Amino acid sequence: MDFNLNDEQQMYVETVRRFVKGEILPHILEIEKKHLFPYDIIKKAWEMGILNLSIPKSVKGYEIDPVSSALIIKELSYGDTGISTSAMCNDLANVVIAQQGSEEQQQRFLGPFAKAPLIASFCLTEPGAGSDNSSMTTFIQKGSSGRYILNGAKCFITNANFASQFTVFCKVGKPASQLMGCVIVPADSMAKNDPVLSKAENFELNALSGGKITIGKPEDKLGQRLSNTASVTFEDVVIDDGQIIGDRRLGFKYLVEVLDFARPMVAAIGVGLARRALDVTIEYTRQRKQFGQRICDLPVARETLVAMWKKVELADLALMKAAVKVQEKAEDRGMYSSLAKNVAAEAAIFCANEGLHLHGGYGFMSEYEISKLARDAHIIDIYEGVREVQHMIIGRELV
Numbered sequence: 042m043d044f045n046l047n048d049e050q051q052m053y054v055e056t057v058r059r060f061v062k063g064e065i066l067p068h069i070l071e072i073e074k075k076h077l078f079p080y081d082i083i084k085k086a087w088e089m090g091i092l093n094l095s096i097p098k099s100v101k102g103y104e105i106d107p108v109s110s111a112l113i114i115k116e117l118s119y120g121d122t123g124i125s126t127s128a129m130c131n132d133l134a135n136v137v138i139a140q141q142g143s144e145e146q147q148q149r150f151l152g153p154f155a156k157a158p159l160i161a162s163f164c165l166t167e168p169g170a171g172s173d174n175s176s177m178t179t180f181i182q183k184g185s186s187g188r189y190i191l192n193g194a195k196c197f198i199t200n201a202n203f204a205s206q207f208t209v210f211c212k213v214g215k216p217a218s219q220l221m222g223c224v225i226v227p228a229d230s231m232a233k234n235d236p237v238l239s240k241a242e243n244f245e246l247n248a249l250s251g252g253k254i255t256i257g258k259p260e261d262k263l264g265q266r267l268s269n270t271a272s273v274t275f276e277d278v279v280i281d282d283g284q285i286i287g288d289r290r291l292g293f294k295y296l297v298e299v300l301d302f303a304r305p306m307v308a309a310i311g312v313g314l315a316r317r318a319l320d321v322t323i324e325y326t327r328q329r330k331q332f333g334q335r336i337c338d339l340p341v342a343r344e345t346l347v348a349m350w351k352k353v354e355l356a357d358l359a360l361m362k363a364a365v366k367v368q369e370k371a372e373d374r375g376m377y378s379s380l381a382k383n384v385a386a387e388a389a390i391f392c393a394n395e396g397l398h399l400h401g402g403y404g405f406m407s408e409y410e411i412s413k414l415a416r417d418a419h420i421i422d423i424y425e426g427v428r429e430v431q432h433m434i435i436g437r438e439l440v
């Protein structure tokens with residue numbers, strides 16, 4: 042495993058760093074307070090080519106490898122993990138089309154993302170099916186026309202108020218079916234770039250193939266307030282054969298492959314946040330003096346800084362190993378993806394909490410970025426599978 046970045050990776054890292062330094066960090070506390078989706082920043086990210094990383098070159102995408110994707114997401118997350126979550130979510134939703142879709146499906150469902158800064162949602166979680174996603178009840182069933190009809194409700198869906206396309210995991214035949222499928226649902230219009238609409242109550246979209254999609258009011262969240270989250274309900278949405286990805290009975294297998302790819306990306310979000318927490322804390326403790334010394338020179342405080350640094354570096358190593366395993370399609374990539382996600386979430390929470398502590402009372406004030414980082418960190422240990430689910434995956438592989 043070579044830790045040196047190649048020229049292309051170096052270019053990505055420098056480009057995203059410049060973007061974060063110029064476009065995100067200077068206003069982050071101000072824009073985060075508004076709790077509105079920063080479509081202008083997402084659009085700029087698309088223009089710069091750091092969105093839709095997994096779209097194949099055959100559909101005019103960038104087809105960026107998993108290691109380079111992790112590097113890009115890590116740098117973007119250093120700026121804000123709400124923004125990087127929303128940006129990464131396009132790949133979370135679309136990678137199954139790149140991995141399992143036919144050429145025609147890739148043109149139809151990925152092509153538009155290469156042409157315009159569109160937003161996608163990945164719809165797995167339901168009110169009654171979180172960690173245990175196999176208990177979902179959203180389902181497709183053949184209607185009288187001979188075509189499949191999709192019905193069901195999803196919750197906590199990232200980007201939902203702005204999405205023009207939904208990747209939906211669902212049961213096949215009936216809600217209690219053992220079979221899971223994956224369908225793609227493009228919609229006609231969306232709250233898209235309108236921050237006012239995005240604050241509205243429920244609104245309805247028409248699925249392009251027929252049927253209704255109801256999008257809930259944006260969730261009011263503790264952290265990652267720049268990423269949009271809402272419920273999505275599908276009502277008699279017509280699904281033609283071309284909207285079913287791969288084999289309609291193999292959705293669970295596809296889901297595992299998507300999550301193996303995506304968990305290192307969540308780890309990248311954690312490492313980016315952890316490093317930002319470390320940097321703002323070093324900066325603060327260099328400035329602030331107590332007992333006649335800079336806080337960073339007080340031995341116990343210095344020890345905390347070292348502990349934070351160790352967490353960041355170890356999480357970064359776990360991330361890179363997982364990204365390489367995914368890139369090489371290694372048999373054991375799943376357990377390394379879970380390891381990276383857990384270690385990075387732990388690093389993010391530890392660095393944000395300890396960093397806040399080293400800021401003293403100032404860390405509790407919303408004008409200090411560390412207070413936002415502490416709010417943002419918690420979800421990294423939850424979305425795309427809570428810590429205990431990652432343990433289940435690792436444990437299963439071990440024995």
Ligand SMILES: Cc1cc2nc3c(=O)[nH]c(=O)nc-3n(C[C@H](O)[C@H](O)[C@H](O)COP(=O)(O)OP(=O)(O)OC[C@H]3O[C@@H](n4cnc5c(N)ncnc54)[C@H](O)[C@@H]3O)c2cc1C
Binds near residue numbers: 130262420
């Ligand atoms: C901001 C945000 C964005 C999200 N984005 C998306 C998205 O885009 N698409 C999507 O489909 N979903 C999304 N989610 C959903 C997310 O993936 C789920 O919240 C997560 O998987 C946990 O499910 P749950 O909330 O139902 O918790 P539950 O499954 O109810 O778990 C609650 C707690 O129970 C414990 N627990 C659960 N299972 C076990 C176990 N096997 N062993 C021991 N303890 C256990 C854990 O402590 C866990 O934290 C998002 C969630 C949030 C909050």
